[in-house]
Amino acid sequence: MGREMARRLRAAALAGASVLAALTTLLPLPATASAAPSAVAVGGEDLYLIAMVGPGTAGYRGPLSTADYRAGLMIRQQAVLTALDATAESRWTTALSGMSVRLDPARAQAAAGLPGVQLVQPDRVHQVAAAPRSPATGAPPSDTGRGGRGTVVGFVDTGIDAANPAFVGSTRLGPAPERFRGGCPQLWGALTCTDKVVGARYFVKAFGSQNLRAGASVSAHDDQGHGTMVASLAVGNQTTVAAAQKPASSRFSGIAPDARAAVYKACWEAPDPDQDGCASADVVAAIDQAVADRVDVLNLAIRGSGTRDVVALALLGAAESDIAVVAAAGNEAGRIGYQDPWVTAVGAATTGYPRGELRLGDGTRLRGLLTTGGTDGPRRVVAASSLAAAGASADEARICAPGSLDAGRAADRIVVCERGAVARLTKAETVRLAGGAAMVLVNGRGDELAADRPALPTLSVSAAKGRALRERLAQGAARGTIIAVASSAPARATRWSATGSRRAAAVKPDLLAPGLGVLAATSSATGRGRWDVLSGTSAAAAQVAGAAARVRARHPEWSQAAVRSALVGTAVPTAGDATLRQGAGVLDVDAAVAPGLVHDVAPGRYRRVLETGSGEVNQSALIVTGLRGSGSYRRTLTNVRANARYWSVRAHGFTGHRVSVRPVAVKVGAGAHAHYTITVSRLPGRAPATDDGWIVWRDARDNRVRVPVVIAR
Numbered sequence: 001m002g003r004e005m006a007r008r009l010r011a012a013a014l015a016g017a018s019v020l021a022a023l024t025t026l027l028p029l030p031a032t033a034s035a036a037p038s039a040v041a042v043g044g045e046d047l048y049l050i051a052m053v054g055p056g057t058a059g060y061r062g063p064l065s066t067a068d069y070r071a072g073l074m075i076r077q078q079a080v081l082t083a084l085d086a087t088a089e090s091r092w093t094t095a096l097s098g099m100s101v102r103l104d105p106a107r108a109q110a111a112a113g114l115p116g117v118q119l120v121q122p123d124r125v126h127q128v129a130a131a132p133r134s135p136a137t138g139a140p141p142s143d144t145g146r147g148g149r150g151t152v153v154g155f156v157d158t159g160i161d162a163a164n165p166a167f168v169g170s171t172r173l174g175p176a177p178e179r180f181r182g183g184c185p186q187l188w189g190a191l192t193c194t195d196k197v198v199g200a201r202y203f204v205k206a207f208g209s210q211n212l213r214a215g216a217s218v219s220a221h222d223d224q225g226h227g228t229m230v231a232s233l234a235v236g237n238q239t240t241v242a243a244a245q246k247p248a249s250s251r252f253s254g255i256a257p258d259a260r261a262a263v264y265k266a267c268w269e270a271p272d273p274d275q276d277g278c279a280s281a282d283v284v285a286a287i288d289q290a291v292a293d294r295v296d297v298l299n300l301a302i303r304g305s306g307t308r309d310v311v312a313l314a315l316l317g318a319a320e321s322d323i324a325v326v327a328a329a330g331n332e333a334g335r336i337g338y339q340d341p342w343v344t345a346v347g348a349a350t351t352g353y354p355r356g357e358l359r360l361g362d363g364t365r366l367r368g369l370l371t372t373g374g375t376d377g378p379r380r381v382v383a384a385s386s387l388a389a390a391g392a393s394a395d396e397a398r399i400c401a402p403g404s405l406d407a408g409r410a411a412d413r414i415v416v417c418e419r420g421a422v423a424r425l426t427k428a429e430t431v432r433l434a435g436g437a438a439m440v441l442v443n444g445r446g447d448e449l450a451a452d453r454p455a456l457p458t459l460s461v462s463a464a465k466g467r468a469l470r471e472r473l474a475q476g477a478a479r480g481t482i483i484a485v486a487s488s489a490p491a492r493a494t495r496w497s498a499t500g501s502r503r504a505a506a507v508k509p510d511l512l513a514p515g516l517g518v519l520a521a522t523s524s525a526t527g528r529g530r531w532d533v534l535s536g537t538s539a540a541a542a543q544v545a546g547a548a549a550r551v552r553a554r555h556p557e558w559s560q561a562a563v564r565s566a567l568v569g570t571a572v573p574t575a576g577d578a579t580l581r582q583g584a585g586v587l588d589v590d591a592a593v594a595p596g597l598v599h600d601v602a603p604g605r606y607r608r609v610l611e612t613g614s615g616e617v618n619q620s621a622l623i624v625t626g627l628r629g630s631g632s633y634r635r636t637l638t639n640v641r642a643n644a645r646y647w648s649v650r651a652h653g654f655t656g657h658r659v660s661v662r663p664v665a666v667k668v669g670a671g672a673h674a675h676y677t678i679t680v681s682r683l684p685g686r687a688p689a690t691d692d693g694w695i696v697w698r699d700a701r702d703n704r705v706r707v708p709v710v711i712a713r
Contacts, residue, residue, distance in 0.1 A: 046102050046103065046104070047089070047100055047101070047102055047122070047123040047206060047279075047281060048100065048101055048102070048103050048108045048111070048120055048121065048122055048123065049098060049099075049100050049119075049120070049121050049122075049123060049280055049281055049284065049309075049310040050080065050098055050099050050100075050101060050111055050117060050119070050120050051096055051097070051098040051117075051118045051119040051120075051310045051313050052073070052076055052077065052080070052096075052097040052098055052116050052117060052118060053116050053117070053118045054097060054116075055096070055097070055316075055317060055320060055607060056073070056092065056093050056094045056095050056096045056097050056288075056291075056317045057069055057070050057073075057093055057094050058094050058095055058291050058317045058318070058320050058321035059316070059317050059320030059321070059604070059607060061603065061604055070093045073093045073097040074091070074093065076097065076116050077091060077097065077098075077099055079115075079116070080111065080114050080116065080117060081099070081101070083111075083114055084101065084103065084107050084110070084111055084114075085107075086101045086102070086103060086107065087101070088100065088101050089101065089102065089205060089206070089281070090205060090206075090281060090284075090285050092284060092285065092288040092314070093288075094288045094289075094291045094292045094317065094321075095284075095287050095288040095290075095291040095292075095314040095315075095316075095317030095318055095321070096284075096288070096310070096313045096314050096316070096317045098284065098310060098313070098314075100123065100205075100206060100281040100284075100285075108120055108122070118313075119308075119309070119310060119313065121280070121309055121310055123206055123279055123280050123281050124279070124280045124305070125207070125275070125277035125278065125279055125280075126277055126278045126279075126280065126283065126302045126303050126304070126305070127276065127277045127278075127302070127303050128157065128158065128226050128267055128277070128278070128301055128302055128303070128538060129301050129302060129303050129328035129329075129330055129331055129337075129536050129537045129538040129541070130226055130229075130301065130331070130534060130535065130536035130538040130539070146172065146257065146258055147255070147256045147257065147258055147259075147546075147549070147550035147553060147554075147589075147593075148235060148255075148256025148257065148258045148259025148546065148549040148550050148552075148553045149172070149173065149174045149258035149259070149553050150174055150175075150177055150259075150553050150556070151177065151256070151259045151260070151296040151297065151549040151552050151553045152177055152179075152180045152182075152198060152199070152259065152260045152261070152262050152293075152295045152296050152297075153231075153234050153235050153256070153259055153260070153261055153262070153295065153296065153297040153298075153299060153545055153546070153548075153549050154199070154261075154262045154263075154264060154290040154293070154295035154297065154298045154299065154323075155227060155230060155231050155234070155261060155262070155263050155264065155299050155301075156264045156266050156267075156278075156283060156286045156287060156290065156298070156299070156300050156301075156302065157222075157226060157227030157230050157231070157263070157264075157265065157266075157267055157299075157300075157301055157302075158222050158223070158224045158225070158226045158227035158228075158265060158267040158268070159200075159202065159217075159219070159220045159221050159222035159223070159224075159227045159228070159263055159265035159267075159523075160197060160200065160220065160221070160222050160227050160228050160231050160261065160263045160265075160523075161221065161222050161225075161228045161521075161522070161523035161524055161525065162194060162196075162197045162200070163524070164228060164232070164521045164522075164523070164524070164530055165237065165239045165240075165521070165530065166228075166231075166232040166236035166237050166239055166252065166254070166521035167194065167196045167197050167231070167232070167236070167237065167261065167521075168194075168196060168237060168239075169194050169195030169196050170195070170196070170237060170258075172257075172258050173195055173196065173258055173260060174258070176195075176198065177198075177260065177296075179294050179296070180198060180199070180260075180262070180293060180294055180295065180296075181292065181293050181294050182198065182199030182201075182262050182289075182290075182292075182293030182294075182295070183198070183199060184197075184199065184200045184201075184220075185201070195260075196235075196237070196260055196261060197260070197261050197262075197263065198260045198261070198262055199261075199262030199263060199264075199293055199295075200220035200262070200263045200265075201220060201263070201264055201265070201286070201289060202218070202219055202220045202264075202265040202266070203264065203265065203266045203282040203283075203285045203286045203289075204218060204265075204266075204268060204282060205281070205282065205285070206279035206280070206281035206282045206285075207266075207268050207277075207278070207279040207282055211268075211270055211275075212268055212269065212270065213269045213270055213271045214271070216268065216269050217525070219265075220263050220265045221523075221525070222265070222523040222525065223269055223523065223525045223526075224267075224269055224276075224523070224525075224526065225522040225523045225525070225526040225528070225532060226267070226301070226534070226538070227263065227265065227267070227301075227523075228520075228521055228522050228523045229520035229521065229522050229532060229534040229539070229542075230299065230301045230520075230534070230538055230539070230541075230542040231261050231263065231542070232252075232254055232520045232521035232522075233254055233255065233518060233520050233534070233539060233542035233543055233546065234254055234255060234256060234259070234261075234299060234542045234543065234545045234546035234549065235254045235255075235256050235257065235259040235260065235261050235546055235549065236252065236253065236254030236257060236520070236521055237253070237254070237257050238251070238252070238253040238257050239251075239252050239253075240252070241519070241531050252519060252521070252531075254546050255542075255543050255545075255546025255547050255549075255550065255589060256546040256547070256549035256550045256553070258553070259546070259549040259550075259553065262290065262293060262295050264286035264287075264289060264290050265286075266278045266279070266282040266283045266285070266286040266302075267302065278302050280309070280310065280311060283300075283302060283311055283314075284310055284311055284314045287300075287311070287314040287315060287317075287318060288314060288317075290318070290323075291314075291317055291318050291321045291323060294321070294323075295323055296323065296324065296548075296549065296552050297323065297324045297325075297326065297545050297548045297549050297552065298315075298318050298323050298324070298325050298326070298545075299326050299327070299541060299542060299545035300315075300325075300326070300327040300328065300541070301327075301328045301536075301537075301538030301541055301542065302327070302328070303328070303330050303331070303337050304327060304330065304336070304337020304338040304345075305337060306330075306335040306336065306337050306338075306339060307339075308339070308340065308610075312338070312339075312340050312343070315327070315338075315340070315342060315343050316340070316342050316606055316607065316610065318342075319342035319343075319560055319561075319606060320603065320604070320606070320607065322559060322560050322603075323560055324344070324545075324548040324552065324560040324563045324564060325342060325343050325344060325560070326343075326344045326346060326541050326544050326545040326548060327343050327344070327345055327346070327541060328345075328346060328536070328537035328538045328540065328541040329345045329346055329347045329348075329497060329498045329508065329509040329537045329540075329541075330497075330498035330537055331348070331496050331497065331498065331536050331537055332496065332498055333495060333496055333497070333498065333499055334498060334499065335498065335499075335501055336498040336499065336500050336501070336504075336508040336509055337498065338508070339501070339504045339505065339506060339508055340505075340506065340606075341505065341506040341601075341606065341609075341617045341619055342606045344510045344511070344544060344548075344564050344567065344568070345508045345509045345510050345583075346509060346510065346511060346512065346513055346537060346540045346541040346544045347493055347494075347497040347498065347509035347511070347512045347513075347515070347537055347540060347581070347582065347583065348493070348494045348496075348497040348512065348513070348514070348515020348516065348535070348536060348537045348539065348540040349491045349492065349493055349494065349497075349512040349513060349514055349515060349516075349540065349574065349582075349586050350491065350492050350493075350494050350514075350515075350516045351490075351491035351492075351514050351516075351586060355367060355368070355369060355370060355484070355485050356368060356369070356370025356459050356482055356483060356484050356485055357459075357482070357483055357485050358381070358414070358440060358459055358461075358469070358480050358481070358482050359480055359481050359482075359483065360381065360472065360478050360479070360480040361378065361478065361479050361480065362472075362478070364468075364472060364480075366440075366459075366461055366465045366468065366469055367461075367465070367485065368440075368459045368460045368461035368462070368465065369459070369460045369517075370457070370458070370459050370460075370482065370484055375414065375437055375438050375457060375481050375482045375483075377481060378479045378480060378481050379412060379413060379414045379437050379438065379479060379480065379481070380412070380413045380414070380477065380478070380479055381413070381414045381416065381440070381469075381473065381478045381479065381480045382409070382410070382413045382414070382415060382416065382473070383398075383416045383470060383473050384397050384398055384399075384400050384404075384405060384410075384415050384416055384417045384418070384431075385397050385398035386409075387405045387406050387409045387410050387413075387415065387434070388404060388405070388406065389403065389404055389405055389406040389407075389434075390406070392404040392405075398417070398418050399417065399418050399419075399420055399421050399422050399427070400415070400417035400418075400422060400426075400427035400428075400430045400431060400439075401421070401422050401430065402422070402426060402429075402430050403430070404430065405430055405431065405433075405434035405436075406434070407433075407434045407435050410431065410434035410435055410436045411434070411435030411436070412435065412436070412437050413436055413437060414436070414437060414438045414439070414440060414480060414482065415431045415434075415436045415438070415439050415440070416439075416440045416442060416466075416469060416470070416473070417430075417431065417439055417440070417441055417442070418441075418442045418444075418466070419441060419442060419443045419444050420444060424441060427439065427441065428441075428456055428458055431456060432456045436456065437456070437457075438456055438457040438458065438459070438482050439456060439457070439458045439459075440458075440459050440461060440466075440469065440482075441458055441459070441460045441461070442461055442463065442465075442466030442467075442469070442470075443460060443461065443462055443463055443466065444463055445463040457482055459482050490574065490575050490576075491512070491572075491574050491575075491586045492574050492575070492576065492577055493512055493574065493577045493581040493582050494515060494516055497509070497512070497515065497537055497540075497581070498537065499580055499581055500579075500580035500581075500583070500710075501580070502580060502623070502625065502689070502690050502710060502712035503625060503712065504623065505623070506617075506619060506621065506623060507579060507580070507583060507584075507619075507621035507622070507623050507708055507710055508580070508583065509582070509583040510564070510567075510568050510583045510584060510621070511544065511567060511568055511571040511582075511583045511584045511585060511586070511587055512540060512571070512574070512582050512583065512585065512586045512587065513539075513540035513541070513543040513544050513547075513586065513587040514539070514540060514543065514586075515535060515536055515537055515538075515539045515540035516535050516539075517533045517534075517535050518533060518534055518535070518539045518543075519531065519532075519533055520532060520533065520534045520539070543587060544567060544587055546589075547567060547587055547589045547592055548563050548564075548567060550589060550592075550593055551563045551566050551567065551592055551593055554593050555593075555640070558598075558640070559600055559601070559603075561598075561599075561600050561601035561618075562598045562600045562638070562640065564620070565595070565598040565599045565600065565619075565620040566592045566593075566595040566598055566640075567587065567592045568583070568584045568620040568621065569584065569595055569597065569598065569599070569620045569705040569706055569707070570588050570591035570592045570595050570704075570705065570706075571583070571584035571585035571586055571587055571588060571706070572585045572586050572588050572591075573585035573586075573694070573706070574586060578690070578692060579692035579693075579708045579709075579710050580690065580692070580710060583621070583708060584620070584621065584706055584708050585706070594641075594703075595640065595703075595705060596639070596640065596641055596645065596647075596699060596703045596705060597637045597638065597639060597640070597647065597668070597697055597705045598620075598637070598638050598640055598705075599618050599619060599620045599635060599636065599637065599638070599707075600618065600636070600638050601617055601618050601619070602618075605617060605618070616633060616634065618635055618636050620705075620707055621707060621708045621709070621710075622635075622678060622695075622707065622708075622709045622710070623709075623710045623711075623712070624680055624709070624710070624711045624712065625712045627657075627680060627682065627711060627713075629681065629682070630679060630680060630681035630682070631679070631680050631681075632677050632678065632679045632680075633677070633678045633679075633680070634675060634676075634677050634678075635675070635676055635677075635678065635707070636673050636674070636675050636676075637666070637668060637673065637674045637675075637676065637697070637705075638668075638671070638672075638673050639668035639669060639670060639671060639672055639673075639674075640671075641670060642670050643670055644667060644668065644669040644670060644672075645667070645668060645699045645700075646665060646666070646667050646699060646700060647665065647666055647667075647668065647674075647697045647698065647699050647705075648664060648665040648697070648698055648699075649661045649664055649665070649676070649695060649696065649697050649698075650695075650696050650698070651678075651693060651694070651695050651696075651709075652693055652694060652696070653692065653693025653694050654691050654692070654693040654709075654711070655688060655691055656682065656683055656685070656686075656687030656688050656691045656711075657680055657681065657682055657683060657687060657691050657711050658680070658681050658682075658683055659678065659679070659680050659693065659695070659709060659711075660678075660679050661676055661677070661678055661679075661695055662676065662677050662679070663676060678695065678709070680709075680711060687711075687713060688713075689712065689713050690710060690711070690712050690713075691710075691711040691712075692708065692709060692710045692711065693708075693709055694706050694707065694708055694709065695707040695709060
């Protein structure tokens with residue numbers, strides 16, 4: 001940075017400081033401001049996000065009115081803008097105090113050192129947390145009956161198709177929620193707010209409307225389908241799936257079908273699909289608006305950065321406003337995108353999907369994942385490589401490339417196609433156009449089974465089973481039937497669901513939910529009809545967001561932290577997954593509504609930990625790092641039942657440490673609290689790098705509240 005620029009910035013900063021001095025008695029900087037970390041990441045972008053020290057209006061607990069406090073925030077922000085000789089593109093005062101500003105790298109670096117600035121980062125584009133390597137199997141979400149009445153779930157995503165039957169108004173929704181302040185000021189087409197979709201806004205300033213693909217709707221309408229699918233899984237109505245499109249069930253229901261939706265579109269399509277995504281500044285603006293609108297639950301199906309960035313600080317403001325924050329953990333088997341204790345990060349589980357078998361006449365049975373039903377009787381089973389059409393090679397036919405199959409020989413057959421080069425749906429369409437009755441899709445080694453929503457019955461099998469089938473077909477003609485079978489497969493975290501870090505401050509993911517091929521409503525703009533399937537941690541997070549709405553509807557007096565604890569403490573552990581793969585286990589909606597005990601967190605506690613860098617949060621999980629000898633950790637339980645209960649506790653699963661809890665039993669009155677202490681000490685010998693297990697509280701009726709514990713060297 002040149003001397004002249006440095007001189008001008010210092011002079012401007014001093015001028016801004018004089019303004020701040022006048023505010024000191026009215027609006028002092030937090031006492032910990034000097035200790036709050038400042039950072040800058042510069043990399044050529046010209047749009048930067050600046051977060052100021054201290055909370056937005058949502059987290060303020062002082063004597064000033066909201067209007068006066070907001071005015072003070074604006075003056076502080078203006079002092080920084082004056083020092084930088086810059087103009088803000090967007091300013092935020094609710095979820096956090098911050099702004100987006102176009103700066104050159106030198107001024108961005110200088111901004112990080114200005115008084116009152118906590119964090120400076122370049123704007124980034126995040127992708128939605130859907131469509132990993134193996135997207136879909138077609139199972140509907142659990143039939144939830146009813147739930148969520150009186151609550152509003154906010155979705156920061158790609159928008160919504162409000163005309164889908166999953167979002168039609170209903171008398172079951174009840175009166176409009178009094179807490180919600182949002183609406184639909186930005187109309188799209190002939191659609192406005194409905195009884196079901198009570199809020200709809202879009203945020204495109206940072207992404208840039210000039211960067212959208214041709215024909216994209218600059219509105220809250222969903223062009224991609226992802227936002228509609230996510231919203232339907234959380235709060236979609238009970239409805240009937242169109243007969244021509246039902247993959248596994250003719251009935252559909254979101255987890256909280258009586259809840260309402262508020263949509264904050266911040267994710268867009270670019271001409272190049274690789275550039276699709278959600279700009280950080282737009283995401284922060286959407287969160288800030290959702291907090292101002294006072295949604296009850298906020299869902300982000302967007303890949304997080306894995307760091308405490310400006311998005312994370314905005315989500316802190318949402319939690320401080322008593323909004324239950326749910327986010328997708330991410331679809332890459334690496335660091336989870338949301339590490340902070342105020343966000344419920346959700347991983348994906350392989351549970352709830354249909355299985356099927358190909359049964360050959362000689363008794364051979366090949367099991368895999370099945371969508372769109374089976375065959376109504378035995379059919380000739382043939383390898384696609386033997387059905388090449390005129391002008392097509394055997395290799396093209398083997399992968400069922402478009403136009404590669406001879407219709408005369410494929411008609412009424414079960415055609416065996418191999419995965420690769422061509423999209424799975426395209427392979428199925430190729431078989432259908434050639435007159436085939438069904439398809440067996442043979443996956444490659446290491447591929448996770450997938451079955452999308454094909455145009456005809458499709459059984460997806462592993463590479464080993466595909467090899468066995470090819471060997472059988474090489475021996476002579478075979479006939480077989482594809483049928484659905486009951487699945488006894490245990491729930492497990494998917495291989496691609498992001499994994500927590502043993503060096504993090506919190507156990508992540510918090511829990512899992514079904515994330516492999518879940519039936520969902522979609523936008524008509526996609527051209528795929530009204531129904532589709534969704535895979536990824538975005539599908540899983542949507543179901544947890546719906547569960548949070550059901551808990552809030554049943555217990556409107558509970559804090560967001562109590563809701564989060566109810567979801568985590570009642571989850572069901574998987575068999576064989578480490579805690580940093582599964583968190584507390586798989587979502588159990590019915591148990592979460594009546595947990596018995598919760599770990600609550602006092603308002604402002606998260607921020608005190610953030611600003612001081614020390615202290616424990618009363619979470620429903622514990623992660624211990626750098627243990628020397630032994631350590632003790634305090635937690636507090638709250639009885640949310642209407643009567644007193646006795647609870648006993650047991651620690652189990654640890655191999656290299658002794659974990660004990662005192663007291664070993666408590667009696668907790670209705671609404672009362674009980675304190676307990678977890679003591680961790682190393683056993684003789686070399687402890688594993690990561691040792692994990694459970695603390696389980698149990699009452700006389702076998703209700704259980706689990707606390708996952710991770711101990712890392």
